[in-house]
Amino acid sequence: MDIKLKLGRAAEEEQLAKNLEKLFLEEWGGPKSTLALAFLNETVIPALTYVLSKNWQFLDNPTFSDILTTKLNSQFAYPPVFAQGLTVDILNCAKGVLGRSARPQNHPWQPWEIILRLLTIGYRLPDIAQKTGYPEVYLELFRKQYYRLQEIVDSGISSEEQLLARRELAGIDVKLIPFMVDFRNRFNIFKNYYERLQAEQIIMDANLEMEPDVLIRIFEGINQVDKQVNAAQFADILKGSRTAWLTSDSYYARTVGYGLLSNWPKKHISDLIGYLLENNLLINDFPADTLSLSEQASGLIIPLVVPELADEVQAVLRSKSKDRISRCLALFQGKNPEIVVHLVRELVQRRDTSILLCFKALQRRVPKKVYLQLIWACGQLGGKDAVSLLSKAVQDRDSAIRVKACQAMGKMADQAFYFALISALEDPVALVRENAVLALGKLKMVSALKRLELMIGNPVEEPQVLRAARETRSILVREKEQKEIYE
Known part of the structure; x- marks a missing residue:
């Protein structure tokens, strides 16, 4: 403002x-x-x-x-x-x-839209009360009524006539039931409606005159030029200005945000970018002073950009070109970490094990947040490349990575990890030792029993590690007894 x-x-x-x-x-x-x-x-x-x-x-x-x-x-x-x-x-x-607002909102549903939007995108009742000024008693009753209606709809009753006749909904404003039904149905009608709700709230908080789709497209544009332009340069992109630093018109013409706000005064565009920075939706990366998306802003465009990016990664890997791994690496490196994390999840969901070649090459070339996700992905997908990556990760200097590697090893339950996990029992960090012990239980190799007995007998071992060791010993003892029966 x-x-x-x-x-x-x-x-x-x-x-x-x-x-x-x-x-x-x-x-x-x-x-x-x-x-x-x-x-x-x-x-x-x-x-x-x-x-x-x-x-x-x-x-x-x-x-x-x-x-x-x-x-x-x-x-x-x-x-x-x-x-x-x-x-x-x-x-x-x-x-x-x-006075009266230039944009009055007199439909009975409109205040409810704000309440239900805030509830849906994760705000707590005290936060909604603070943001709107509405009494918590009203908000709590509204929330209970919506959850009650959800339960009834989930049981198979969805028509307004049937809902209005339900005794459980007696006392609810008759205008509220069709609103709640309509709101619920939007998630089936509109694509990425959750992200649209988040954009609507940002626009309302900033008092902007803008459609949610426009804000989402602005975030897409920033993602395309992530860490390549500063605030003034991105304002030029949104305005559609041709300036000296635009060395490739064709590249920036393809940018989602190019000329998107061409009818806005330049000052208003600068104010918008300033607001997004002040509210941590955009981040200034120092010392280059270039723009990138925050985690919250990235969340709005994940459903739009991640599936296409996953398609591109898979297409590169399926190609016969000799440089396919380096091209694949380029699609992961230098991009917004939140986008890459969800890209990894998307590829795991597609069960594409060929991606492990790329993960193996990436390893420590990506931010820690992404590397942890790669380790998780190895546990989900398995295979020899996953074994290779995890065997290195369990020796990493960062204890959080060693913990994640032990968890992924347990998920894979590959006996090739036996010696790496036995070595991890000597790790200086208790959480690593605990997860190494639990992973050994998943491998079901009775040869680990002697090492576990020594650990249980250690008077200075941490309690959570001892609990894990006793649990794993019980698993391995049962495994040993079953083997002896069959022998």
């Missing part, structure tokens, strides 16, 4: 607080005691000023009126009938100071 607009809004909020005080004291005749006056001025009026300013576009919305009445009743103990009449005067007072 522009500085002048912020100052103007602050002045309006100050005036609104004064008018609300006058409304309570002069028109509604109270309160009179010193303590009650202090509560009114220090708690009630600031809270009302916040919720009214925050929901300016809802001042004529019937659902927001109900929410405000609930706030007065549940949060400030005004009797229901009293709160209803007071709500009408409070909203009129707010409209007299703040």
